[in-house]
Amino acid sequence: GAGVSQSPSNKVTEKGKDVELRCDPISGHTALYWYRQSLGQGLEFLIYFQGNSAPDKSGLPSDRFSAERTGGSVSTLTIQRTQQEDSAVYLCASSLLGRNQPQHFGDGTRLSIL
Amino acid sequence: LAKTTQPISMDSYEGQEVNITCSHNNIATNDYITWYQQFPSQGPRFIIQGYKTKVTNEVASLFIPADRKSSTLSLPRVSLSDTAVYYCLVGLNQAGTALIFGKGTTLSVSS
Numbered sequence: 001g002a003g004v005s006q007s008p009s010n011k012v013t014e015k016g017k018d019v020e021l022r023c024d025p026i027s028g029h030t031a032l033y034w035y036r037q038s039l040g041q042g043l044e045f046l047i048y049f050q051g052n053s054a055p056d057k058s059g060l061p062s063d064r065f066s067a068e069r070t071g072g073s074v075s076t077l078t079i080q081r082t083q084q085e086d087s088a089v090y091l092c093a094s095s096l097l098g099r100n101q102p103q104h105f106g107d108g109t110r111l112s113i114l
Numbered sequence: 115l116a117k118t119t120q121p122i123s124m125d126s127y128e129g130q131e132v133n134i135t136c137s138h139n140n141i142a143t144n145d146y147i148t149w150y151q152q153f154p155s156q157g158p159r160f161i162i163q164g165y166k167t168k169v170t171n172e173v174a175s176l177f178i179p180a181d182r183k184s185s186t187l188s189l190p191r192v193s194l195s196d197t198a199v200y201y202c203l204v205g206l207n208q209a210g211t212a213l214i215f216g217k218g219t220t221l222s223v224s225s
Binding site for chain 2: 004033035040041042043044045048050056058059091093099100102103104105106107108
């Protein structure tokens with residue numbers, strides 16, 4: 001079946017611009033995660049959605065970052081007034097509900113801020 | 115929060131068995147041990163998960179001693195395509211929602 005799909009795969013933009021990154025999770029997965037990975041580093045948790053519950057936004061680095069999940073499916077991560085330090089790969093994952101359910105990742109969006 | 119420690123890098127040759135050990139001294143009773151594999155320009159991929167003793171699937175084996183304070187991922191007869199970063203994950207973040215990824219172990223397989 002289809003895996004987690006992210007778009008665009010690459011995004012280059014100028015400092016100060018806003019960007020939107022999209023994630024299509026696996027159908028039926030109620031949990032959705034966003035992570036950020038800088039070059040040569042591990043994954044940094046950003047935000048978690050689970051069904052209709054309030055999202056866990058504890059990993060968002062600043063108020064320039066926000067995310068939505070519409071209809072319990074597609075999610076968008078928005079970065080306003082981008083800065084050069086926002087350059088990274090943004091990864092989305094989805095899973096079934098449950099503490100130890102494996103997460104299925106997309107291949108990410110590589111964001112470059114000029 | 116459970117903290118994991120694993121080697122930064124390992125080198126191997128094709129056909130050899132590779133064992134990557136992860137330490138997690140403060141693992142909680144309800145924590146599972148999960149390993150992911152990440153190739154360049156791809157998202158991490160779930161490999162194997164276990165709670166205690168030994169788990170085996172078509173890709174790898176996971177050995178967990180009785181005290182569960184460490185675990186060993188075993189890759190039999192590696193090939194060049196096994197060159198990747200391997201992450202050991204135990205427990206969730208403060209909010210109990212997401213996995214905590216460290217820097218992982220970079221495995222390089224040569225011919």
